[in-house]
Amino acid sequence: MKNSILELNQKNEVTGRTYLRWVVHEIHENNQSYNENGISWKEQYVLDNINSAKGMPICVQFIDWDKSEPFGHGMTSVENDGPKFQDSAVVGTAENASIETIEVNGRTIRALVAEGYIYEQRFPNFVTWLKSKMYDNDFPQTSIEICGKKNSGNDVIIYESGCIEKGRVPMIYDYTGDAILGIKPSDESAVLLELNHLHNKNIKEENKLDEEIQKQITELNQQLEAAKTTIEGLTKYKKANEDKTLIAELNSKLVTYTEDEKATVKEKVAAFTSEPSAEGIQTIVSEINSFIVQKVLEKRTNKEEQEQLELNSAKSVYGDMFENNKTKQDYTDIY
Structure with a gap:
């Protein structure tokens, strides 16, 4: 049974x-x-x-x-x-x-x-x-x-x-x-x-796995290891291609920026090349854009300050002229 x-x-x-x-x-x-x-x-x-x-x-x-x-x-x-x-x-x-x-x-x-x-x-x-x-x-x-x-x-x-x-x-x-x-x-x-x-030396052969079964186990383990190696190779190949694609995408975005603007993220670009990621692209682009916005704001502020200085200077000139016009000459003394 x-x-x-x-x-x-x-x-x-x-x-x-x-x-x-x-x-x-x-x-x-x-x-x-x-x-x-x-x-x-x-x-x-x-x-x-x-x-x-x-x-x-x-x-x-x-x-x-x-x-x-x-x-x-x-x-x-x-x-x-x-x-x-x-x-x-x-x-x-x-x-x-x-x-x-x-x-x-x-x-x-x-x-x-x-x-x-x-x-x-x-x-x-x-x-x-x-x-x-x-x-x-x-x-x-x-x-x-x-x-x-x-x-x-x-x-x-x-x-x-x-x-x-x-x-x-x-x-x-x-x-x-x-x-x-x-x-x-x-x-x-x-x-x-x-x-x-x-008494293990006297145990009958039925208490041991058949040699053919042991061979099959070995073959299966070898096949499993081979499959793991293949998967690891494919994973590395896929990662390498994905990294190349991400690096190319970042380079295409950096083309639109000046050298000074790109210099602000030089270290981040170097780190990105070692370990590319979609998040890394977003971070680099965002930091450059923030730098550009900051420069624009600084120029705007400087321009407004300059215009204010010029305006104040003009007021000062016309003020003097107005005061001189108010001073009347007494021509009766001539005669």
Whole structure:
């Protein structure tokens, strides 16, 4: 059975979150039944460890730059302190987990079912992808991640009858995350990633990404880098052309001004040449025009002052003449 998403809606609606309900994994009747990876889930042990599933991250390794379509687990390495998922993003949280009897793909089974939220505001393209898949009844698959329980004194997963190839029953462990997959699992069932870092050399090849998939990831990353380089080149080319156009526009406007007028904005023109902008043109032209207006006003003021001086001088001359005319000569003295 595929571990798949059962429900995606606005239940218990909270702004920025999309409700999600999904099958974490099937629970088997006995260890004679197991999934394609050889794991047999026993209900008692699932119940014992179920609290670790509450609050576990919902994870996605995105295959595209706009974060819309999932790929795999995103595991990059396994170190002494555990696995690293540096190529994976946390897109949501599981808030609750329970054991239920449900019908999936025409089968009635016991299963561990989780419910939680996807962060819609932060991953809107991914939520759109999920909704479109479920609308087409193409339910995305999930893949649970487990590892040894640290507070148990063991660094590894403890199995009921040891780590056998088929029918091994995880007994003491923690649920550490659930990945939403976008690739078709090689075994036609949801991939289970067992994270047992002390035994990582013995982990089967199904716990690793296929070399061809790794190659595809590398090619996609190279294509993305090439696309980024092309975009950067086009952006620089566009900026250079825009700068030339703006400089030509400024020069066409400066033609109408005298050298003295242009000298007033010499520094601004030099700065504009380094970083052209439409606002810069407006600033330069406005400053020259202000200079011209100031000169006109100064000339007008000087002319008015000169005219006033001439008028005052004329009044003084005619005043003297008028006073002389008022002085009468007494001609009787002559005779």
